[in-house]
Amino acid sequence: MFYEVVIPAAGQGKRMKAGKNKLFIELSGIPIIVYTLRVFEEDPDCRGIILSINPAEKVYFNQLIAAYGLKKVKKLVMGGKERQQSVYNGLHHAKEDIVLVHDGARPFITLGQISELTTAASLHGGAVIAVPVKDTIKKAANKKVLETVERSSLWAVQTPQAFRVSILKSAYEQAEAEEFLGTDDASLLERINEQVVIIEGNYDNIKITTQEDLYFAEAILHKQQHGKR
Numbered sequence: 001m002f003y004e005v006v007i008p009a010a011g012q013g014k015r016m017k018a019g020k021n022k023l024f025i026e027l028s029g030i031p032i033i034v035y036t037l038r039v040f041e042e043d044p045d046c047r048g049i050i051l052s053i054n055p056a057e058k059v060y061f062n063q064l065i066a067a068y069g070l071k072k073v074k075k076l077v078m079g080g081k082e083r084q085q086s087v088y089n090g091l092h093h094a095k096e097d098i099v100l101v102h103d104g105a106r107p108f109i110t111l112g113q114i115s116e117l118t119t120a121a122s123l124h125g126g127a128v129i130a131v132p133v134k135d136t137i138k139k140a141a142n143k144k145v146l147e148t149v150e151r152s153s154l155w156a157v158q159t160p161q162a163f164r165v166s167i168l169k170s171a172y173e174q175a176e177a178e179e180f181l182g183t184d185d186a187s188l189l190e191r192i193n194e195q196v197v198i199i200e201g202n203y204d205n206i207k208i209t210t211q212e213d214l215y216f217a218e219a220i221l222h223k224q225q226h227g228k229r
């Protein structure tokens, strides 16, 4: 199923504490964002990449696109203060019926998962990649436990998230009008009662967030490149 992808890449990477946008950190000599972009470069179903960036980093992004011969980035848009604003700015340029939103900081998504996701989005309106929660989750107030949440119903949600473009645009417009700030894209559909389904993903699809994630990322990369499971 053909689609376009909006990739928010305009964050500051504060939790990484690298003093720069974490997406420029290299894994085995190649910047994280290049791995993410390459997934979509290699997907024949991907009709174009809309990349949301910090304008101060525009020259560097353009250098990377040229240096790695990336062909599908059709638009660089200005990111916003929050991720939601960065995605919204990109969404204005989406024209295909199906649009994906995928974090620049998740370089390990696979084409098989993207394909399952786009098919589900066209059937149901919205679809997210998620994995069953492994830890026991407790609810607490001031570090006093209130309850243990039933784990069998909990999913840790990742990106990509895929949508029929008309539904996502209208969910974003309504969130914007009502000044609702969600923690992911699908939550904007949930609040207007649009259906979102889960596609079970893979624990390798980490979001590179803190320093220790770089060690995990190198290990996942090694596994992908050497075909081990």
Ligand code: CTP
Binding pocket: 007, 008, 009, 010, 011, 012, 013, 014, 015, 016, 022, 023, 052, 079, 080, 081, 082, 083, 084, 086, 087, 103, 104, 105, 106, 207, 208, 209
């Ligand atoms: N992002 C964005 N615009 C923002 C904030 C985040 O485009 N205003 C992007 C990031 O570049 C990243 C993705 O959204 O690819 C997920 O965000 P996160 O992992 O939180 O990255 P950062 O915001 O950069 O990191 P931190 O929260 O630690 O500052």
Ligand code: MG
Binding pocket: 011
């Ligand atoms: Mg952030």
